[in-house]
Amino acid sequence: MSRITVAVAGSTGSIGTQALDVVATEPDRYRVSVLTAGSSWELVAEQAHMVKPDMVVIAEHASLDQLQQALPAGVRAVAGESALREAVAAADVTINGVVGFAGLPVTLACLQAGKRLGLANKESLIAAGPVVQRARSTAGAELVPVDSEHAALHQCLRANAVSRRVARLQLTASGGPFRGKAASELSEVTVEQALAHPTWAMGPKITIDSSTLMNKGLEVIEAVELFGHRAGVHGVGIDFDDVDVVVHPQSIVHSMATFTDGSTIAQLSNPDMRGPIGYALAYPDRLGSSFGLLDWSEPLHLDFEPPDRQSFPCLDLAYEAGRIGGTAPAWLSAANEVAVDAFLAGQIPWSGIHEVVSAVLTTHDGGTGETLVDVLNGDHLARVRAAETLAGRL
Ligand SMILES: NC(=O)c1ccc[n+]([C@@H]2O[C@H](COP(=O)([O-])OP(=O)(O)OC[C@H]3O[C@@H](n4cnc5c(N)ncnc54)[C@H](OP(=O)(O)O)[C@@H]3O)[C@@H](O)[C@H]2O)c1
Structure with missing residues (x-):
């Protein structure tokens, strides 16, 4: 049987390198x-040798010649969006691990080619909801989420696929x-402190988003796009009022779905992104091996608490943008990208985001966001607007 071909978009990043690890575990299949x-x-050329x-x-045209020379014989180097679209469309499955709005061409190329998309790049879905839905x-075409919370929800909803009676979703x-x-303690936090995530090792943008809870806000919009009214037959009809955020410091329960009879189904595993990446690749099957099991022979303590909406106002800002709809989520996400870059460059304090x-x-x-333009x-x-706002602050 021929192997499933996988395009790893953003292969040099945190998701990308982990996707390569996952593929390597089943070389006869992928x-x-x-x-x-x-x-x-240089890094992508090294990966190509492996x-x-x-x-x-x-993406950067200027490095194309150097890249081609560094690649092994028989591997072609290309640059530009149309080459990217062709390459992605030819693969059976794409894992989109590009960071930010730059991931949109990958999301669209894969789905428009009628292929499976393992989506880590939440920003493309959030910014271009109606376009991606089409x-x-x-x-x-098939969209299987890689974000761990949404991969968890996908599994919780699948466990109850015969009945669509979903009352609420809980994003952990x-x-x-x-x-x-x-809030008063947060005005002086440093970039180094904000990059020190307690449970996940990720790229810098999402790590800062996790420190502000903007990441969770973006994930609320992502959940509504994936599973809400706008997702049509793919969804279960939930809306912003039906999505709760629950702080769970151990990152073992990756999210939960509560049904109309009061039952809640949760998905649990160690915090390791190779799990959701493997789920998106193998769905509706599963990988043949795991990246570590929970140890039920030891006491396991799981805590849950509500988020502090005063100290982390980005969470409610994202709910607000999601409820406005149209291009408001695109504006939120774009302004956030600019503000996070400015924070990482030491230009604004953490609260400035x-x-x-x-x-x-x-x-x-x-703006309605109905068209790509x-x-x-x-x-x-x-x-x-974000650059102007920054200029006014500097
Ligand atoms: N990391 C995680 O555990 C995790 C978990 C859940 C969701 N996600 C989501 O997954 C996505 C990737 O996150 P990450 O943490 O893996 O980011 P990352 O480590 O910063 O990697 C980003 C990747 O995107 C590429 N890239 C950056 N700008 C690009 C552009 N303009 N055009 C094309 N490619 C570009 C980078 O290439 P270069 O190396 O050449 O810059 C790199 O390969 C984000 O949307 C994030 O929210 C990540």
């Missing part, structure tokens, strides 16, 4: 056919490095 990176041509893909795509309706959150801190995103969102122009314009305008 083969990496495409690797993509932003600018890290996995021997058909093609490597680099692409999701392409014959053969580790609480990040600043859980338990009062919320201030910038909130200021940009108040100027939202009511509308989404691209919305993303651009929000970045301009």
Whole structure:
């Protein structure tokens, strides 16, 4: 039997490198056919020597010649969006581990080609909801979430697939490095402190998003896009009022679904992203082996508490953008990308992230986000507004 070909988009990042680990565990079943990176041509070339893909795509045109020379014989280097779309469309499954809005072409190329998308890049779905929903309706297209909470919800809902009587979804959150801190204690936190996530080792953008709880807010929008009214036949009809955020510092329960009869189904496993990546690859089957099992011979303590919405106002900001709809989530996500970059560059304090995103969102122009052009314009305008807001602060 021929092997399933896998495109790993963003292969040089945290999700990408873990996706390569997962594929390597079942070499008779999967083969990496495409690797993509932003600018890290040396690292992606090293990966190509290990996995021997058909093609490597680099976003930065300037590195194309160096990349081609560094690749093993028979592996083609390409750059640019149309090459990227072709490469992704040719693979059976794509794991989208690109960070930020830059992941949108991968999401659309895969779904529009009628293929399976393992989606880690939440920003593309959040920013371009209606456009991605249409692409999701392409014959053969399938979206299986890789974000651990949504992979958990996918499994909880699947466990009850015969009845769609879902009352609420509970998204769990580790609480990040600043859980338990009062707003007054958070004004002076450093980049290093914000990057020290207690349970997950991830790329810098999502780690900062976890420290502000913006990540959880983005995940609330992601959950509504994946499982809500707008997802049509793919959804279970929930809306923003039906999604709870529950702080669970151990990151063992990855999320839960509560049904109309009061039963709650949860998915538990160690905090290791290779689990959800493997789930998205193998669904509806499962991988043949695990990346570590919970040890039930030892006492296991699981805590749950409500989020502190005063100290972490980005959470409610995301609910607000999600409820506004249209391009408001695209504006939220774009302004957040700009603000997180500014925080990482030492230009604004941690609390400035919320201030910038909130200021940009108040100027939202009511864009509907129904077309790709509308989404691209919305993303651009929000970045301009965020840059202006930053300039006013500096
Ligand atoms: N990490 C996790 O555990 C985790 C968990 C859940 C969800 N996610 C989601 O998964 C996505 C990736 O997160 P990550 O932590 O893996 O990020 P990361 O470690 O920063 O990796 C980002 C990847 O995207 C590539 N990239 C960056 N800018 C690009 C551009 N303009 N065009 C094309 N490729 C570009 C990078 O390539 P270069 O190396 O060349 O820059 C790298 O391969 C995010 O949406 C995140 O929210 C991550």
